[in-house]
Amino acid sequence: MVWTGTWVAERLGVELGGDERLPDLLGLALRRNPKRAHLLVSNVLGKHVPQSPGVIHDAGVTLGRRVHDLLGPEEAADAVVLGYAETATALGHCVADGLGHAPYLHSTRRPVAGMTPAGGFEESHSHATSHLLLPEDPELLSGDGPLVLVDDEFSTGNTVLNTVRALHARHPRKRYVIVALVDMRGPADRARFEDFAADLGARVDLVAGASGTVRLPDGVLEKGQALVAAHEDPSAPPPPARPRTPVRVDLGWPGHIPDGGRHGFHAGHAAALDDALPAMAARLAEALGEDGDGDAEAGDRDGGVRRVLVLGFEELMYAPLRLATELERTLAPAGTEVRYSTTTRSPVLAVDDPGYAIRTRLAFPAHDAPADGPGERYAYNVRGGGFDAVVAVVDSAADTPALHAPDGLLAQLGGAAPRVVLAVVPSYVPSYVPASAASDAAGDQARTAGAPGRNPMPPETPTSGPLAEPLRGPAFSSYAPDEVGWLLQDLSGVELEAPTEEREEAIQSGGAHYAESLPVEYQPSARYQELFHTALEESAARIARAVGAVTETVLAERAARPGRGRPVLVSLARAGTPVGVLMRRWARARHGLDLPHYAVSIVRGRGIDANALRWLAAHHDPADILFVDGWTGKGAITRELADALADFPGFSHEIAVLADPGSCAHTYGTREDFLIPSACLNSTVSGLISRTVLRSDLVGPHDFHGAKFYRELADADVSGLFLDRVAAHFDAVTDAVDADVRELLAADRTPTWAGWAAVERISEEYGIHDVNLVKPGVGETTRVLLRRVPWKILAKRGAGADLAHVRLLAEQRGVPVEEVDELPYSCVGLIHPQYTRGATGADGRTVVSR
Template identity: 70%
Template sequence: MNGVWSGQWVADRLGIELRGDTARLRDLLGLALRRNPKRAHLLVSHVLGKHVPVSPARVYGAGLDLGRRVRAVLGEADAARAVVLGYAETATGLGHCVADGLGPAPYLHSTRRAVRGIEPVGGFEEEHSHATSHLLLPEDDGFFAGDGPLVLVDDEFSTGRTVRNTIAALHTRFPRGRYVVAALVDVRSAQDRAALDAFAAELGARVDVVALATGTVHLPHDVLERGAALVREAPSPSAGAALRHDCPQTRVDLQWPSSVPDGARHGFTPAHHAALEAALPEMAAQLVRRVVGSRSAGAERVGTTRPVDGDGAQPPRRDAAPAHEPAPGDGAQPPLREPHRILILGTEELMYAPLRLAHELERQLAGEKGAKGANGATVAYSTTTRSPVHPVDDPGYAIRSRITFRTREGERYVHNVAGAGFDTVVVVADDVTDTTDLLAQLAAHAQHVALAVIPSYIPPKARIPMPEPLRGPAFSSYAPEEVGWLLQDLSSVELEAPTEEREEAIQSGGAHYAESLPVEYQPSARYQELYHAALEASAQRLALAVGTVTETVLAERSPRPVLVSLARAGTPVGVLMRRWARHAHDLDVPHYAVSIVRGRGIDPNALRWLAAHHDPADVVFVDGWTGKGAITRELADALRDFPGFDPRLAVLADPGHCVETYGTRDDFLIPSACLNSTVSGLISRTVLRADLVGPHDFHGAKFYRELADADVSRSFLDAVAARFPGLEEDVALAVKELAAADRTPTWVGWEAVGRISEEFGIHDVNLVKPGVGETTRVLLRRVPWKILAKRGAGADLDHVQLLAAQRGVPVEEVDGLPYSCVGLIHPRYTRGATGADGRSVTAP
């Protein structure tokens, strides 16, 4: 081995020695310090692809070599009957490679992820690990039932306790006469070897061991104490580079074959292997096109590294980008420097699929040019890990850097990537893995970060039947063909709370706004007069905007779109767009309504339903208007884990300059914003509460049947649609002008909100609600402090003036406001707060 051995630093300080086939062991292994009270050291493989980025050809080749050695030990007859079991998380990919080299043979790996509906056929403990419990969850209950050999694969065979635990657990239920243990290195002590021999004799079965290198690891008696002290004292390099906002992130649609599981958590058969082999060339070609070729021409942007700011859930982070930052999907991508170094990064147990993609990508790039191909590109492979290994930046140490990132399950790690000079990092994850912070952290260490999502395989017996959309008249006052609600009906649940109580709970952090509903505002006779006058005055303007945004969608997004409105403000707009498509093109456009919750994302079960029934590429998400753009950002962030969906929002009005698909950017009164459920099909805003919405449920909402006498939902639609005839030429002209215009989002609304927040001493942009629609919501649902009105806004604000007067809220006219008005919620609200005139602030 050339250069300094990557275990020398630890060996010198802890007195650890590798004995036996030393040269081969050093070629395969380095050493690092564990943050684990059960073991001081970690054997770091150079050919596993877990902690050390390495050529995928070397990783796959080592696994195949080990599998072929197992086949030689078994003989062809027994090899043909063998099944293979790999250990999570480290050896899931290695075990799969061994299965390939053996046959391919049927393969299963243990897992630490419980799956609802799948009962384990066995389990065992790994005492020395920081995450000890392993589950065996084969889809086929008879996976272990044959009498052929069972091959158990781990990266290192160090004591034999885990193997003995596994065989003991399985042999009781599935006895067999032969076992083979396969590992990259066998470093058991003489005592451990004798223990395995005794165990096999007691079992009455043959247990063979196959390894690429054999030896022992000599440890001093006080190695644990010395290791713990060294971890405390050893220098630890910081991988905490500042989060970047200019690093593009792209999504790569691999077109993963539906017949192939993402891994072997539930078993992987030779038939699956054949299907994957057939699909790999085209999937790797997708990577070539998306991440190696001209990225400015070929890659689909899904966002930058800027954290998504919620409209109430989380304040902007200190590293937030300035307000002029381009919206997700915008901007040119910087050129690659040469040579182009690509890392394919798997995620925890998902090791084999990323490895095979990396190996095929490496093969395609090399072609006839040897190790480097297009753009001088080279490919390396590694995965994230649960292991909290201590990093030391020294050539004689195996883990020279560590990136820490957050997931829903806790902290996870990426080793030896920070400072390694990778131009592009492609994260390969399944669709239940939380990659948000991982992508953000990686962006500090690469020019380009990409995400490829593989559908997580769910065995049929574990699949939960998807509910069907709710439709009127059983749910909502809309006609059944107008919209399908991907919601569950919570009409029988008492969810309403007084406005003051809700505001106090929301601002104190005691409850999320989506866990309850405001009491439905019942408009006075004067307010209803204002609504009808506003509708009469703006119907033509609304119809023009509806036609414009619909034609833009048809021209630029999909000729046969699937409209998905964000319930509930987007739903009347979605219905009107559907009506325009029928009016102008005799096109029957599907339309659904889904829930998106600020700070918690879009309903994932609704997305899964849509993906199962429509092409995600045809889905166009629709909302009524933009304020400061929080929901625009929320949508883009939520869709990162759902491949194929376009995160670009289409809205009727975009006064915040947050999107590129809109009917107008004027901030004018959209009459449907004046009312609540009575203009939205009698449906409440959506609800997300853990005791009401399970993991497989749609988000909830209520149908206010009792308000039918006050319902104007259909009359609103009819009034606007009645203006469609004769607008065709005006719409065509508006669409032509938009096509020629620079519609790049500038986020001027976000900038204005930040300025207003500071100017009025609020210091929380989530309490500033810009635009006519959002201001109306503040007056109807929240406890407002004051209203800022653009000087000379006119009749568009008549209903705002009336509501403000009813609630004792001052209206201040100001100059230079980019919106017609802005509603402010007091940041120090408590029960019994008063308005500016001294009157008690109560719900209308």
Template identity: 75%
Template sequence: MENVVWTGSWVAERLGVELVGDEKLSELLGLALRRNPKRAHLLVSNVLGKHVPQSPRTVWQSGYELGHRVRELLGEAGASRSVVLGYAETATGLGHSVADGLGLAPYLHSTRRPVDGVERAGGFEESHSHATSHLLLPEEPGLLAGDGALVLVDDEFSTGNTVLNTIRALHERYPREHYVIVALVDMRSPADQGRLDAFALEIGARVDLVAAASGTVRLPDGVLEKGQALVAEHESAAEQLPGPTGLAGLSERGTVARVELGWPQDLPDGGRHGFTPEHRICLEGALPAMAARLADALPDDARRVLVLGFEELMYAPLRLGVALEELTDAEVRYSTTTRSPVLAVDDPGYAIRSRLVFPAHDKPDDGPGERYAYNVAGGGFDAVVAVVDSVADTPELHAQDGLLARLAAHTPSVLLAVVPSYTPSYAPAPTPSYASNPTPSYAPTPQLSERSAMLPEPLRGPDFSSYAPDEVGWLLQDLSDVTLEAPTEEREEAIQSGGAHYAESLPVEYQPSDRYQELFRAALDTSAARIAQAAGAVTETVLAERSPRPVLVSLARAGTPIGILMRRWAKHRHGLDLPHYAVSIVRGRGIDANALRWLAAHHDPADVVFVDGWTGKGAITRELAQAIEEFESSDGITGFDPEIAVLADPGSCVRTYGTREDFLIPSACLNSTVSGLISRTVLRADLVGEHDFHGAKFYRELAGADVSVDFLDAISDRFDEVGDAVDTLVKELLSMDRSPTWEGWAAVERISEEYGIHDVNLVKPGVGETTRVLLRRVPWKILARAEAGADLNHVRLLADQRGVPVEEVAELPYTCVGLIHPQYTRGATGADGKAVTG
């Protein structure tokens, strides 16, 4: 591809976007389109070293010169007392280069990678970004507490929201008198020009801005929708072309070799935990020898070489590139991989000419996801030096579709250089690299891998369920074409007589009346914030106590909407893209063992967190614990934690919950139409073989009545509203004794005996379980706590429609309890002499 200065005409002509500014602006920026629902265009920097391969010295010098300008602004004394803060992922290298220009300033950059054992000094959100949550994890807690200026570095300053929100949050905790904002380009609109002065007055501090160029982007009306349509059109066309980016790969794959850098011991790989002037001196002394090792490993005929960094790891490969550029006659270029999805168009007037797509390799437990390298394919590179840290040196990096293989399809020689991931001495050591430990910290046994290979990949929407494909993967088999429904009375008689198990058939799907649907929507409107708070609390508890990168596994189907809400919370609050699956568990039959085998082959069982909607008396809690114990004994696979995380735990059966109140969770009001149009799970010998997942049906024909996504959106729209309440609640939960008391089980046993039932399986406590009784079973009577209120409006309506008496009870540990009579047959009478009806 040819090098051009301005690479924005393609977007400008099609969308009417205008880049207006001083004469240097067009030298620094191009335009592209991104897959982002918040902002269609992407300003592509020619000197940042992220998307466009550029001379390493040019990239480093751009930041260094900005740092020198800040030093002139602060004076030598002020510069020596300042601290530089860069933004992940795009500005980590830029911020470090600015710190170089300041001279003696320590450097810290935000990160999206949680690190065990390192306390957060702060965090913030980047509203327009593809991945929003940033963490501040300095090794020395006092790094941000000095009295000198705080210098905040980002690649562009547009609305100013991200930087100003950061300053506001840090100023509350570490107040200071002076802040300096540094950006390659100042792209504020006229409406935003006056915000800095007003903000400075608000916090009572001086705020300066230093930028290499300034201007603005003029966006016509409807540009977001037009941009999204343009992206969809060209991505669809690109899928029809050969190669991963629409460019044909080389006929012969290049070689991949590892280069040992000799990185100094205890030298941080970047500014994730802080980088001091002493660290800078150590790096400067080691760079010539490390660059020499790279130069010796390059092919003799290499004339164009790319040093490719990795996401947040920008500075170490940048400085290696600068040193290599000084040492060799080859043309050296530098760029890095990224999480940001951008449209690639092979046109001279477009900034992103090609795109390599590969699986995330940051951590084995990072979950599914794509990463990208832009303008590498078709770049004419004779060799690529890929620089990653040791935490990212994983099997995914070396896989057949991994980054190294993608690079080898487009260049004759790929060199891998691994920088040791730095962790503060008081924190647990990071996972050993793939080189020193070819088997990752968790690796399935060959027997397990072979067995799991017989199992299909998870089912996903829209082919199975009305949920988006990234919201949940169903470890089930599709039985949509099998007739499994039976009248409720026939099912109840067969179940109680021992002629059939409840999981061998399905109840006929209840179709709610207009009045009942109105009750559902009223209940959702009333309880959405309450559920959002509980969803946030249980998610934060899981992240704090179970795993920083949990694999959510919902118990289908009641747990599935809750699992999706937890996944949404983790993404909204922390930028985590958590894997989420739904599996079947059947009372009396256990959890789907094949689903456990699939999970163990693809994830560390220790990271799996089972999720359900609520607890009743705790039958499923006990069922799961017993099933996991039996599975470990039979398969020899250990590590699964049987403790369920639930939204509500009125039965006091688990430690991980969002609330222990028994209130209406509206997803209990309906069946498949609030659960992605999926039936309850089915386990029948003639349908589920030895190597099959349990089954379920997808009721596509009920799409017109589906409220599954409406339910989720109504709750997740309240996340911001309940954020402070969640923080307060979680602090309380983490400090209290949450040991299960099993009060619910004791209450059920008492009710069972008191009402002459003598079978706890026919006592269904709690609003959710009572609703299920009325929708799926043949109830005898409903016990309701006196003055229960609106939480039971839908229960009373269903009971009235089915002719089931509701008995108010003064002393009841649950809001309500549904009773199924143990002697049910058609026309039988109950203990009170009344007919047991459907």
């Protein structure tokens, strides 16, 4: 077999010497880079050369075990592993695995807004030089245990030594271990390494899979550039004329597991990933064909998938590697061969010659909005590799229109393989505001004392507990950072979901409050999603008009009151938050106003988040606060707000809502009970945020109420779509809004509480005798069907398209819909009283939905 370094060696005069295994481990290619001529191309790294994922993983794990033997059990237990982006992110992670799942971090070139780097360094010879260290735990690199630094090759050693020097200046330690697949230093570099260790005053060891030298002739850089110029083919094969639509696979990646080591990865994450991998690989195998041997698309050789490439994405190497390793284990018995490699930033010359390491190149635009701006990216040795299918694995930050563009990666892959599968791993964004020691202590005290759920602390109450700053996207929610600040704490890592029937039984029996757990997030069917999109198209203009009317009414009334500042929007999470964002957008588009907007938690029966009010009072005039919600039903939350604010001087209980069918609010956009599409879904139309949680073992005296950020649902997120579709109608409804506002300002808008009276009547007529189990209006009825155990739905006879999604949900859950003539709402959802598992309702039907 021809060595894949022959072509370069013969033409450039580059020679490898040393370990006889080097030709098996390395090939040679030419860089399209003015700083270096040659590229050592690893056959076991999984970057440029497709290789068995098991071989790649084992190569790193073996190095990690050697490090463990070098350190001994005691020091190995305290070790932290640091890998280098982009080529060694998976290698470093595999070394950490071999070291007993040691804590792992890799450098990154992707900054995160609001995060302060724990360090950084430059890679002088690279095409993309700046590295950042962004651990979620700021103490990760500050210990005194051994630090293990992992790169794919150790050539001059400059990058690694610069890193050690910088980190040692901040956090000195006694021992460092440098790990590489190959050690290719020359004599001068080895001498410099020994001097460096002596000057540092710490022990520095090196562990390598193989050692050797690279002999470079004089003038190698100029000769290499000349060869590149002579053999570069600027024309790339066009994407297929009819690019195949990739099959998108929902991996079911658990949201609490990071997508890699960019912000840290520890043993608990490793155990959870090991548990989740078989199910995720099974989903991939199903997408490829039944056990890799089912019916195939047109063009598949022999009617089946026999050779599969799992393609990772730049720094995202470890997650796709582990998926590929598990897929290899799953498909090997059926005779399917799995290979693994990743895309890269590295510009390399491609030469279709058996003696050259990079045979083919796919070039495509960057698709992750990189910090260094747009540019070209590459996938090597994919085209012509004989692959029946390619599984492209990217993180959600890279699942952008550029990925799906006609010249994007997926189109290029469609020209290289008959089948393309896309799997998106949710990008892990750390909560970069650390919990304070005081807050932790307060939480411990509350848990010990069994503190009540309500937090009765008016804003003027003295306290030593500091409050965190608002959470913002993309670290918390999919909304842009300036759209809303969440006065909440992130409970994304806590298991809070419970089956709907169990929650209902606990709530009605008095054993639990509805805010102490979360319903399992409803995953809409294709038919239901179609209804949502149809409803959005049909109602976007009507919503825009209501947004404009309520916003203009607020601004006009504020302007008429001397001494009142511009409003500070405070939405009631989460239904009010999309409305608050839209009101903010209207004020900016129509008046150039940049209104502050925050989201706070209010819980029926337990009040508003007192700490959130305390934070607001410290940063804004309470008189400027305007509470915002989506709609009113019978007005329970409106009453809750008024009662809660009685303890907070300076705050007005004025609330603005988009729709007020219950006649419970003074400030509204409309009193029609019409479908607001944001009520059709849960977190996926509300910035991927759960409903709020208030539980004494999680929320201490100085904590905000909690909520979860469902990062794993990013693929289904329509929050931005909803906002953009509504805002697109702002200009068109301006005249109608002006007319509405003139009418509203002249009208008597005193709440009549007609909705509450109707609910009391319905409660008695249907033998429920509890107004909390009667949920009036389209929005509240939808919530009943999504989160509770409904008994029946009352629908106003003649109600049209606004109830299409309600009828579909009722059909799916086996809930009867009763047509009613005299109903002040479009529909009402009824929850059966005295709920027990398996109980029957008054009509003889089983209450528990199947």
